[in-house]
Amino acid sequence: MSFHPYTSTLQTERPQQAPDGAARGRPLRVVIVGAGFGGLAVARELGNTAIDVTVIDRRNHNLFQPLLYQVATAALSPADISEPIRRTLGRYHNIKVMLAEVTGIDASTRMVLLDQALPVPYDRLIIxxxxxxxxxxHDEWRALAPGLKTIHxxxxxxxxxxxAFERAEMSQxxxxxxxxxxxxxxxxxPTGVEMAGAIAELGRFMITRDFRKLAPEHFRVLLVEAGPRILAAFPEELTxxxxRELDRMGVEVMTGRMVEDIxxxxxxxxxxxxxxxxxIWGAGVKASPAAGWLGVEGKAGGRIPVDGTLRVSGHTDIFALGDTALGTDEAGKPLPALxxxxxxxxxxxxxxxRHELLDGKASAPFHFNNRGNTAVIGRHAAIFDFGKWRLKGRIAWFLWALVHVYLLVNFEKRLLVTIQWIWRYLTRQRGARLIDENVTRSITPDRKP
Incomplete structure (x- = not known):
């Protein structure tokens, strides 16, 4: 789940609740805060069981963030990569969905505190x-340099x-x-590289096909990286x-450049x-403020440390996963935010x-099965790192497409995206090039160096 900063509110003056639902003769209550990849996966595994599940999210839709850059560059529409949470989980009779903003967690009374609703009790909590x-x-840069975490x-x-293209066409x-x-x-x-490649392809196509007063030499895409090389998490041969592919596409890669002001x-x-x-901003991420809700010290960008079973230290009934959790593999290396x-x-x-609450059985620690790290550069150009072996070029690009289609939330989305990708591949057309005239504002740079 993507987020904007919450206000952390911890309350402790509430009566202590019974340890578990079973002790009170009611179904066990599992509350999931966040309906992203991790939250939805938990909910589906608990669907249509005797467990009472509540999913809370501040947005009414789930979102396939890895393809947001294609929405930003007019290749896909928002509806192609998102779906209402209620539709996704509607077939599970034991799951309730709440559109609400979490402001804190009262661990002493097992309550999730909400902005404009009553607290939600839990027996197990997943963050x-x-x-x-x-x-x-420099949070003041956010409005000037948006990232890619939300449809907005x-x-x-x-x-x-x-x-900008329309105004450039009219400029003298x-x-x-x-x-x-x-x-x-x-x-x-990966986000910066994918955006740079997609903008380069979009811009040169539009200049060539749709605009009469623009020339390719007017068009520039700059990728600015503070480190010595792009895609630092990948082997050097892939970067x-x-x-080289970005250079071929006309992207100016500027490494070793620190942004001082925007x-x-x-x-x-x-x-x-x-x-x-x-x-466009893609220079680093930080975890949600959930660590503050629990009063624990966040590590590595605010992530909550968890053990091998994804439990939060000091809380046997609270779990964390995904980008907001700091888990490790068998070698003690932090798991990536993927x-x-x-x-x-x-x-x-x-x-x-499910095994613990319904069968009383404990599970072995979590084991991450690395299916490879990937990034797409442009048409017929991608990289795939599987650790022991690596792919690049057309084969990696095709595999990237297969993986991303597979990860979409359902068959309908997979079919829609596949059809649009095939059409775009054959025609190079971008079908989502619509401008909302009601929010058009002047973006003409009005200052010269």
Whole structure:
């Protein structure tokens, strides 16, 4: 689940509840906070059982975040990669869904505290609240450089890109035209690389096919990375290939550049001023504020430390998973904040709770089955790292597409996305290039260096 900052509220002056539902002659209550990959996986494993399950999320839909960049670049529509939570879980008679914002957790009385609703009691609590982008103390940059965690952000980026092209077509000032057609992506991880490649493909296609007064030399895509190389989590041979492909697509990769300031129409990196109408942030993430709800110290970007069974230290009835949890593998290495980790943890925890609460059986510790790390650069270009062996190029691109279609929430979404990808592959057309005239605003850079 993506989030915006919550207000942490801890209350302790409530009467202590009975340990478990069984002691009170009622079904055991499992509350899941967050309906992302992990939260939904837990809920499905507990569906249609004798356990009373409540899923709480501040949004009414689940979202396949790995494909948000395609919404931002007009390749897919928001509905293609999202679905109402009630529809996803509607077939399970024992699952209730609440549209609410969590403000805290009262662990002493086993209550989840909500912003505008009564507290929700639990016997077991699962925290799966995801992560957000880390602006490293410059939260004022968020409005100027949106990330890719929500549909709103993706639509905002798409809107700015499309409006910039329309304004550039009308501009008579060469410098203004160039600034309008300059996009700066901050962060050289998978999200930044995928965005850079997608914007490069979108822009050059539109300039060639749809605009009469724009030329390819006006168009720039800059990928800014503070570290020495992009895709630092991948082996160097794969990052070398990715950079070569980005160069071929016309993306200017700027490594070793620290962003110093972002203002309206301006990015300053290592003293260089770049005029731009579009800034996208992908430079780092931090966990949700759930650690503060529990009064525990977050580690590695605010993540909650958990043991091998995903229990939060000091709380036998509270679990955490996905991006908001800090779990480790058998070697003691932190598990990455990836969709496959959250989904596997959710499936494991759902089964473990089912065995524990219904059969009284304990489960072995969680084991992460690494199915590889991947990033797509552009048409026919992707990388796949499986540890012992690696793929790049057309085969990796095809495998990337298969994996992402498979991970979509249901068959309908898989079919829709597959059909649109095939059509886009054959025609290179982008079908979601719509601008909402009611929210159009001037984004023309009005300051020159």
């Amino acid at each position: 799966a609240t995801g992560s957000d982008y880390n602006y490293f103390g 952000e993706a639509r905002q980026i798409r809107h700015r890109l499309l409006v 000032d060469p410098e203004e035209k160039k600034a309008l057609l300059t996009s700066v992506i901050i962060g050289g991880g 070398t290939y990715a950079r 203002s309206d129409g301006i990015v300053i990196a290592n003293g260089e001023t770049i005029r731009t109408a579009n800034v 969709a496959q980790v959250a989904k596997q943890q959710g499936q494991y925890l759902g089964k473990a709770l």
